Amino acid sequence: MTDAPTIDVRGLSRRFGRFLAVDDVTFDVQRGEVFGFLGSNGAGKSTTIRMLCGLLTPTSGTATVGGADVGREPDAVRRRIGYMSQRFSLYELLTVDENIRFYAGLYGLDRARLERRRQFVLEIGGLAGREHELAGNLPGGWRQRLALGCALLHEPPIVFLDEPTGGVDPLSRRQFWQLIETLAGAGTTVLVTTHYLDEAERCDRVAIMHAGRLAALGTVGDLKQVFADRPILEVRSTSPVAVMSRLDTMPEVEKTSLFGTSVHAVLRSQRTTADQVQRTLAEAGLPVTSLVPVVPSLEDVFLDVVHRVERGATA
Amino acid sequence: MNRVFAVAVKEFRQIARDRRSLAILIFLPAFFLLMFGYALNFDIRHVTLAVEDRDQSPESRELIGRFAASPYFDVVALVHGPAEASARIDRGQVRALLVVPAAFAADLGQGRTPAVQIVLDGDNANAASTILGYATGLVAEASAVLGAGRDARLAVVEPRVWYNPELRSSLFLIPGLIAYIAMITAVVSTALSIVKEKENGTIEQIRMAPISTTSFVVGKALPYLLLSQVAAMLVVLAAMVLFDLPMRGDWFTLNLLLAVFLVGALGTGIVVSTMADTQQVAFQAAMLVAFLPTFLLSGFIFPIASMPVVLQYITYLVPARYFLVALRGVVLKGLDLSVVWPSVVALVLYATVVFGLSAIRLAKR
Numbered sequence: 222m223t224d225a226p227t228i229d230v231r232g233l234s235r236r237f238g239r240f241l242a243v244d245d246v247t248f249d250v251q252r253g254e255v256f257g258f259l260g261s262n263g264a265g266k267s268t269t270i271r272m273l274c275g276l277l278t279p280t281s282g283t284a285t286v287g288g289a290d291v292g293r294e295p296d297a298v299r300r301r302i303g304y305m306s307q308r309f310s311l312y313e314l315l316t317v318d319e320n321i322r323f324y325a326g327l328y329g330l331d332r333a334r335l336e337r338r339r340q341f342v343l344e345i346g347g348l349a350g351r352e353h354e355l356a357g358n359l360p361g362g363w364r365q366r367l368a369l370g371c372a373l374l375h376e377p378p379i380v381f382l383d384e385p386t387g388g389v390d391p392l393s394r395r396q397f398w399q400l401i402e403t404l405a406g407a408g409t410t411v412l413v414t415t416h417y418l419d420e421a422e423r424c425d426r427v428a429i430m431h432a433g434r435l436a437a438l439g440t441v442g443d444l445k446q447v448f449a450d451r452p453i454l455e456v457r458s459t460s461p462v463a464v465m466s467r468l469d470t471m472p473e474v475e476k477t478s479l480f481g482t483s484v485h486a487v488l489r490s491q492r493t494t495a496d497q498v499q500r501t502l503a504e505a506g507l508p509v510t511s512l513v514p515v516v517p518s519l520e521d522v523f524l525d526v527v528h529r530v531e532r533g534a535t536a
Numbered sequence: 537m538n539r540v541f542a543v544a545v546k547e548f549r550q551i552a553r554d555r556r557s558l559a560i561l562i563f564l565p566a567f568f569l570l571m572f573g574y575a576l577n578f579d580i581r582h583v584t585l586a587v588e589d590r591d592q593s594p595e596s597r598e599l600i601g602r603f604a605a606s607p608y609f610d611v612v613a614l615v616h617g618p619a620e621a622s623a624r625i626d627r628g629q630v631r632a633l634l635v636v637p638a639a640f641a642a643d644l645g646q647g648r649t650p651a652v653q654i655v656l657d658g659d660n661a662n663a664a665s666t667i668l669g670y671a672t673g674l675v676a677e678a679s680a681v682l683g684a685g686r687d688a689r690l691a692v693v694e695p696r697v698w699y700n701p702e703l704r705s706s707l708f709l710i711p712g713l714i715a716y717i718a719m720i721t722a723v724v725s726t727a728l729s730i731v732k733e734k735e736n737g738t739i740e741q742i743r744m745a746p747i748s749t750t751s752f753v754v755g756k757a758l759p760y761l762l763l764s765q766v767a768a769m770l771v772v773l774a775a776m777v778l779f780d781l782p783m784r785g786d787w788f789t790l791n792l793l794l795a796v797f798l799v800g801a802l803g804t805g806i807v808v809s810t811m812a813d814t815q816q817v818a819f820q821a822a823m824l825v826a827f828l829p830t831f832l833l834s835g836f837i838f839p840i841a842s843m844p845v846v847l848q849y850i851t852y853l854v855p856a857r858y859f860l861v862a863l864r865g866v867v868l869k870g871l872d873l874s875v876v877w878p879s880v881v882a883l884v885l886y887a888t889v890v891f892g893l894s895a896i897r898l899a900k901r
Contacts (some may be wrong), residue, residue, distance in 0.1 A: 274744050281714035299746040312546065315554040319546070326542025327745045355553075372741075 232282035243434040257424030258414040265433040266414040296368035303372035307384035313357025342370030362393025382413040448517040457510040543755025586613040593641035668845035690876030712836030715895040723826035728803030730819040803890030858882040
């Protein structure tokens with residue numbers, strides 16, 4: 222592969238009837254990068270991926286994947302990419318080995334290459350000795366790694382993973398991400414969509430999509446910079462909802478969100494202190510177990526981005 | 537080409553492991569043949585008959601003897617008088633009554649044509665007219681023998697039926713049944729197999745791969761074509777064993793005819809699969825598309841010539857119509873390609889149109 226295996230997206234949009242699913246999205250992905258796509262369901266992640274795979278024609282804008290234009294040369298794009306979706310598209314009535322052979326045939330691998338890549342898939346999937354088990358009988362984590370292996374059979378320089386870890390136990394997710402990092406280390410470009418924020422934290426760069434638009438883009442560290450002069454207080458209380466309502470009335474508080482049983486309050490400036498907030502809550506007679514400043518998480522960033530998009534402010 | 541092969545091999549393996557689709561493909565046709573073959577029989581045998589012999593002559597006994605010897609009638613009662621006869625018909629003990637008039641032998645002897653009365657239970661009009669036909673035949677036969685040498689005025693119609701001299705309805709129905717069974721299994725199994733890939737999401741993975749829709753569809757259809765062809769041939773063989781279907785033509789023409797018909801049916805299944813997203817919907821749509829036209833508009837049971845003109849034109853769109861004409865020709869009349877080629881051309885045309893249609897529908901993105 223002589224093409225620079227990068228993804229270059231310029232003003233990409235896709236309209237379904239009157240619904241604008243993807244709205245003027247621009248970004249690029251470097252070789253060997255793990256690029257995360259974060260967003261709630263219906264944010265436009267899957268539509269974007271489907272356009273990048275040449276499955277959907279963009280309504281406007283351009284995108285090249287591995288140097289090939291997705292609108293004009295979808296076949297060239299498909300030869301350069303591996304794709305694995307949330308549903309692990311394996312044939313459950315075929316064995317591990319038969320699935321590997323089928324996908325190898327689909328990508329036109331010759332016999333020698335098939336044998337070499339088969340070993341690779343069995344190895345990364347920890348599937349040695351289970352070659353003749355039906356794929357449908359494999360536990361979730363193994364199926365997921367087999368699906369990834371099948372998507373990597375033709376050694377694509379670019380891999381699209383569309384919510385690859387849905388319904389898989391935490392240990393398998395961990396192993397899976399180690400695999401992804403190994404791949405990227407070897408120069409494979411990985412574009413992964415997820416709505417698990419802990420997974421997004423492991424990406425080199427994260428793009429947050431909301432309502433079809435690219436609302437934020439950068440490294441996790443960059444994204445957290447939006448809170449550089451807006452401290453976040455974590456308030457633990459036995460009545461978090463009442464605490465939230467009281468905090469929302471304070472002019473010093475920009476916004477609040479519920480994190481389990483605690484409340485995160487974003488303050489408008491560094492000048493507001495934790496003591497001030499604590500006093501206000503005490504005056505209102507609300508029980509506070511603890512009140513401490515916290516380091517912003519990606520979830521804080523995500524909620525902040527969504528909040529700002531909803532308000533119509535430019536990010 | 538290797539990609540087509542990869543898809544076909546995968547499909548074969550899946551079918552072999554999926555007992556349900558295997559059963560649909562292999563056993564359903566045989567089951568259909570048995571069920572329809574025995575149930576859809578317009579021949580009527582062993583009609584219960586009461587006889588009132590007012591003549592009691594050797595001639596009348598000769599006539600009654602012919603009814604008794606015929607496989608179509610079982611003489612179950614001898615009655616004396618109309619009251620007894622109608623009571624037996626009312627109670628359903630007999631379906632027909634034969635009354636031989638008192639002057640039967642005398643009339644015959646004097647060269648007059650005696651009138652024999654047949655009373656039928658007309659609750660089933662079709663059956664009644666068939667029974668009447670048998671009875672008329674027997675009477676005509678008997679009167680020809682009994683009247684022989686006495687009077688030349690006894691003109692008897694001698695019907696001669698070609699290809700199916702016994703007028704067995706099964707010979708007419710079984711080719712239709714073969715078409716019907718082949719159509720249903722081919723359409724349903726292809727439609728289901730593609731929709732299953734939609735349901736499981738595997739089709740997504742294939743769309744992402746560098747394989748053209750045509751290669752994918754051909755690879756998927758190939759195993760079903762082979763299996764349907766085998767299943768259809770099994771049905772033909774079973775029909776020969778169970779229903780004495782003659783095979784007067786050559787096997788090559790029969791197989792060719794079946795193959796082009798099945799390709800069209802598979803194409804229909806693919807078109808159905810592009811319109812359905814769940815197996816349930818696909819099954820219903822496939823049954824509707826395959827079942828109704830093949831059953832009603834192909835000439836399988838209802839003669840096309842007796843349909844309203846509008847319907848007659850619609851039958852030109854039903855592939856089974858052409859297949860049936862050709863199949864009956866090959867099986868019953870021993871015709872070969874030199875005669876049935878127009879049907880083959882029509883079937884090829886149909887297959888081309890549905891495959892074109894399915895390619896257009898599948899290519900949409």
